[in-house]
Amino acid sequence: MKKLLILGAGTAGTMVANKMIHHLDLLEWDITIVDQDETHYYQPGFLFIPFGIYGPNDVIKPKRNYIPAGVNLIMSPIEQIEPEKNRVRLAKDSRYLEYDYLVIATGTRPVPEETPGLEGPGWGDTIHEFYTHSGAVTLAKRLRYWDGGRLVVNIMEMPFKCPVAPLEFVFLADWWFHEQGLRDKVDITFVTPLPGAFTKPRAGALLGDILERKNVHLVTDFYAEGVDQDAKVLRSYDENEVPYDMLVTIPVNMGAEMIAQSGLGDELNHVPVDKHTFVHADYDNIFALGDAAALPTSKAGSVAHFAVETWTENFLRYIDGLEMTHQFDGHANCYIESGFGKGILIDFNYDVEPLPGKFPLPGVGPFSLLQESEMNHWGKMMFRWMYWNILLKGKEMPITSQMSMAGKWN
Amino acid sequence: MTSREIAGKTIEFDEDGFLANPQDWDKDVAQELAHEVGIDELTASHWQVIEFSRSDFDERGEAPTLRRLKVAAGVPTKDLYELFPKKPAKKIAYVSGLGKPHGCI
Structure with missing residues (x-):
């Protein structure tokens, strides 16, 4: 029996399990997936919890429901990968799992303790995050009784998952405070280490314009050194300060600690892999997919989805001793909620920045690229159903994994 | 793509204004590029950062991030801001003759 071992039953790992069960012969293959948590979170939904659009229960399902019969599911923390011995040590019973091929899909997570002063007495009171279920729920409670002041949303460091979510958060905050009749009492500032609202120039310009229109202040090139909770300021390495009454932060994102202990990661515990085939830089039977990969x-669900599609084609050739002919192009596709029932859609890859156009049908849509529309908002809201029922189960989506230029204009 | 004369050599710059070919770079070029971004004199501390960045680029194909300089080269971020004020990641890549940092998204 050949052994395929998948670490992590989040978006990428679950998709890999569902793809492989259809493609691999179970008389020849043993497929095992390991995760430490029972709950699968629909992470794109965390954004909506602080504003009461989704409740805490709208984004959770049991992981077990999404792992197909025929795949072994083991619930345990992972202690270490031993790549020289082709095995993984689990916390549960100190058990070893051997593999012929290993897929690392352990994601990335916010690590607030990386930033001095971020945790402490103000954490959960004047300082919040919305990238975890508990963080989003705590913020929802706090916002409900907040009477206004300086709201600062800041990104600590690149890269972090779902790079449009902080912008969506300020767009929704602008809308929500309007709805509450509080907008005049809330001063919103968006603080980023990037030189603009977003890295890609054309999308950055559009999003910057929307920030201005919504009267959100933009502070760029701000690399935060730490937070002074007594003075209520966010401080940068070059001694600039941004004062806050409520700070909503996107903490430093890091891959699993186990990656570092296994000597397989970069300085943020993300796994360096070939950007077209996902093969590890040092081990040709180890792959990293989803947010875990550098x-x-x-770092987004859509990227994980396109990556898994491409990887599947390649992996089936690879195990037959053939060359991997499918090249992942870095395709990403993101709905950006822009508030007041509208949204923006961007579609891009390693080489092509987001461009205007219609998607997925050229000239028809129904979605508009790099432009606000109500239809884009409905696309975003519909996506939760697609995620649970199509994407996670590894079924065909009506979008190609390679980015297409059809229907886009320069 | 434009080209300019730097330290007696004709050097090509890419569309982001960074050196197009890292092999055109030498220490005299670095000195002049440093002047352009407001650094008068390259000290031993500057050179430590520049040399690490060049060898890291050879190995990994991209200019290091500030975190990588902190973790892998052991230079505290605060020092990087003092050595290369305002936009250290960009200035380090520029003076080291490397392409614009990805600032990955």
Whole structure:
């Protein structure tokens, strides 16, 4: 029996399990997936919880429901990968799992303790995050009784998952405070280490314009050194300060600690892999997919989806001793909620920045690229159903994994 | 793509204004590029950062991030801001003759 071992049953790992069960012969293959948590979170939904659009229960399902019969599911923390011995040590019973091929899909997570002063007495009171279920729920409670002041949303460091979410958060905050009749009492500032609202120039310009129109202040090139909770300021390495009454932060994102202990990661515990084939830089039977991988594209569910599609084609050739002919292009596709029932859609890859146009049908849509529309908002809201029922189950989506230029204009 | 004369050599710059070919770079070029971004004198501390960045680029194909300089080269971020004020990641890549940092998204 050959052994395929998948670490992590989040978006990428679950998709890999569902793809492989259809493609691999179970008389020849043993497929095992390991995760430490029972709950699968629909992470794109965290954004909506602080504003009461989704409740805490709208974004959770049991992981077990999404792992197909025929795949072994083991619930345990992972202690270490031993790549020289082709095995993984689990916390549960100190058990070893051997593999012929290993897929690392352990994601990335916010690590607030990386930033001095971020945790402490103000954490959960004047300082919040919305990238975890508990953080989003705590913020929802706090916002409900907040009577206004300086709201600062800041990004600590690149890269972090879902790079459009902080912008969506300020767009929704602008809308929500309007709805509450509080907008005049809330001063919103968006603080980023990037030189603009977003890295890609054309999308950055459009999003910057929307910030201005919504009267959100933009502070760029701000690399935060730490937070002074007594003075209520966010401080940068070059001694600039941004005062806050409520700070909503996107903490430093890091891959699993186990990656570092296994000597397989970069300085943020993300796994360096070939950007077209996902093969590990040092081990040709180890792959990293989803947010766990260090790739020059967004850490996002759509990227994980396109990556898994491409990887599947390649992997089936690879195990037959053939060359991997499918090249992942870094394709990402993101709905950006822009508030007041509208949204923007961007579609891009390693080489082509987001461009205007219609998507997915050229000239028809129904979605508009790099432009606000109500239809884009509905696309975003519909996506939750697609995620649970199509994407996670590894079924065909009506979008190609390679980015297409059809229907876009320069 | 434009080209300019730097330290007696004709050097090509890419569309972002960074050196197009890292092999055109030498220490005299670095000195002049440093002047352009407001650094008068390259000290031993500057050179430590520049040399690490060049060898890291050879190995990994991209200019290091500030975190990588902190973790892998052991230079505190605060020092990087003092050595290369305002936009250290960009200035380090520029003076080291490397392409614009990805600032990955």
